[in-house]
Amino acid sequence: xxxxxxxxxxxxxxxxxxxxxxxxxxxxxxxxxxxxxxxxxxxxxxxxxxxxxxxxxxxxxxxxxxxxxxxxxxxxxxxxxxxxxxxxxxxxxxxxxxxxxxxxxxxxxxxxxxxxxxxxxxxxxxx
Amino acid sequence: xxxxxxxxxxxxxxxxxxxxxxxxxxxxxxxxxxxxxxxxxxxxxxxxxxxxxxxxxxxxxxxxxxxxxxxxxxxxxxxxxxxxxxxxxxxxxxxxxxxxxxxxxxxxxxxxxxxxxxxxxxxxxxxxxxxxxxxxxxxxxxxxxxxxxxxxxxxxxxxxxxxxxxxxxxxxxxxxxxxxxxxxxxxxxxxxxxxxxxxxxxxxxxxxxxxxxxxxxxxxxxxxxxxxxxxxxxxxxxxxxxxxxxxxxxxxxxxxxxxxxxxxxxxxxxxxxxxxxxxxxxxxxxxxxxxxxxxxxxxxxxxxxxxxxxxxxxxxxxxxxxxxxxxxxxxxxxxxxxxxxxxxxxxxx
Numbered sequence: 001x002x003x004x005x006x007x008x009x010x011x012x013x014x015x016x017x018x019x020x021x022x023x024x025x026x027x028x029x030x031x032x033x034x035x036x037x038x039x040x041x042x043x044x045x046x047x048x049x050x051x052x053x054x055x056x057x058x059x060x061x062x063x064x065x066x067x068x069x070x071x072x073x074x075x076x077x078x079x080x081x082x083x084x085x086x087x088x089x090x091x092x093x094x095x096x097x098x099x100x101x102x103x104x105x106x107x108x109x110x111x112x113x114x115x116x117x118x119x120x121x122x123x124x125x126x127x
Numbered sequence: 128x129x130x131x132x133x134x135x136x137x138x139x140x141x142x143x144x145x146x147x148x149x150x151x152x153x154x155x156x157x158x159x160x161x162x163x164x165x166x167x168x169x170x171x172x173x174x175x176x177x178x179x180x181x182x183x184x185x186x187x188x189x190x191x192x193x194x195x196x197x198x199x200x201x202x203x204x205x206x207x208x209x210x211x212x213x214x215x216x217x218x219x220x221x222x223x224x225x226x227x228x229x230x231x232x233x234x235x236x237x238x239x240x241x242x243x244x245x246x247x248x249x250x251x252x253x254x255x256x257x258x259x260x261x262x263x264x265x266x267x268x269x270x271x272x273x274x275x276x277x278x279x280x281x282x283x284x285x286x287x288x289x290x291x292x293x294x295x296x297x298x299x300x301x302x303x304x305x306x307x308x309x310x311x312x313x314x315x316x317x318x319x320x321x322x323x324x325x326x327x328x329x330x331x332x333x334x335x336x337x338x339x340x341x342x343x344x345x346x347x348x349x350x351x352x353x354x355x356x357x358x359x360x361x362x363x364x365x366x367x368x369x370x371x372x373x374x375x376x377x378x379x380x381x382x383x384x385x386x387x388x389x390x391x392x393x394x395x396x397x398x399x400x401x402x403x404x405x406x407x408x409x410x411x412x413x414x415x416x417x418x419x420x421x422x423x424x425x426x427x428x429x430x431x432x433x434x435x436x437x438x439x440x441x442x443x444x445x446x447x448x449x450x451x452x453x454x455x456x457x458x459x460x461x462x463x464x465x466x467x468x469x470x471x472x473x474x475x476x
Contacts, residue, residue, distance in 0.1 A: 036143060036144060037139075037143045037144045037145040039426075040403050040434065042401075058456065060403045060427075062139070062144040062337045063138060065456070088145070
């Protein structure tokens with residue numbers, strides 16, 4: 001299980017990574033491996049305001065669809081356009097080219113409240 | 128791993144469902160399909176019995192031939208789909224795992240005196256070898272015997288000292304065959320085929336249930352419980368070709384009435400944009416969004432690179448090119464009726 005040390009995580013396996021003033025959101029390596037081959041990704045529209053825990057997208061694997069939840073509140077400022085043509089990027093490079101959305105966060109303290117890498121790894125290992 | 132028809136089976140191997148599908152279409156896939164059932168029918172009246180029970184013409188089958196057939200009830204609904212092999216002294220019928228007990232009960236309840244019906248499922252192992260290089264692989268272990276076996280025929284051959292029945296049939300749309308042999312030889316044969324592939328530089332991989340589904344789906348083959356089933360008749364599902372109306376068979380008169388009146392719905396292929404259509408997704412009229420039908424199955428298709436569904440719609444909306452919509456997560460997504468199959472089987476080219 002690959003853990004990105006620069007990310008913080010939700011129990012539902014989304015990660016949040018600070019990049020300048022924005023938060024990059026995606027799903028963890030553990031999540032992509034559990035889901036299997038990802039064949040379609042649906043993402044919230046740019047400009048959408050979300051609260052922490054709101055659904056911001058759906059990841060469809062071969063056999064099932066899974067909701068993606070916002071790890072922090074804010075506004076969606078970008079959605080990964082590469083995923084329409086190559087959803088497998090989520091499997092191949094979940095922390096890099098497989099990013100899902102970028103959020104301009106509205107509540108700075110939320111990031112601190114997410115699971116740190118060690119805590120997430122411990123939780124995910126139990127599954 | 129997941130439970131399937133009472134067996135613990137791999138949805139995919141570590142390779143992954145998409146790549147497993149692609150491997151089968153470009154070289155060789157191995158399928159452990161031992162969950163399937165095999166019924167052997169012999170004895171007095173067996174020819175007439177089999178002919179009366181299945182939809183397809185079988186009385187003209189010579190020893191070795193193999194043919195697709197449907198098992199129908201009196202109302203013309205599909206109890207199961209089968210592959211029927213005419214062997215030297217018996218009929219060898221491959222049935223779906225989930226319907227094995229019901230099929231046997233159905234057959235036994237209608238069997239005349241003197242007929243012998245044997246359930247060979249537990250003692251028989253079944254694996255499929257499918258792909259453009261499947262015959263090459265099988266030839267390498269059978270002394271070149273397999274390439275001599277014509278499509279839709281079978282022959283007893285020997286592989287590494289194991290006698291097996293090889294049927295040049297399959298459920299993927301690729302060339303290859305299905306092997307029937309004593310269950311205790313399963314691991315030995317499986318490992319032999321994988322090792323031979325490595326030795327010859329033929330890419331050979333085990334294929335799980337998810338890829339098995341996408342392969343058969345692309346090739347236009349039905350899965351009982353989806354495109355055919357106990358509430359579906361062969362006419363509406365596009366299987367009139369598997370019904371021989373010149374002979375007597377269970378369900379014939381019901382089907383004849385349906386043919387005359389015209390089916391009330393038709394199975395079509397849908398090319399969908401904006402999501403993955405799946406079983407039970409509603410099909411909507413594109414104009415007013417009214418529900419007009421339902422998806423029987425749907426998925427991402429790795430070879431044709433489409434999101435597609437098989438769906439039942441009113442006959443007037445079944446024409447290729449008709450614009451419809453499929454409801455996915457409560458939102459209508461554009462869908463177009465397309466020609467089936469999405470992928471033309473190798474043996475039809």
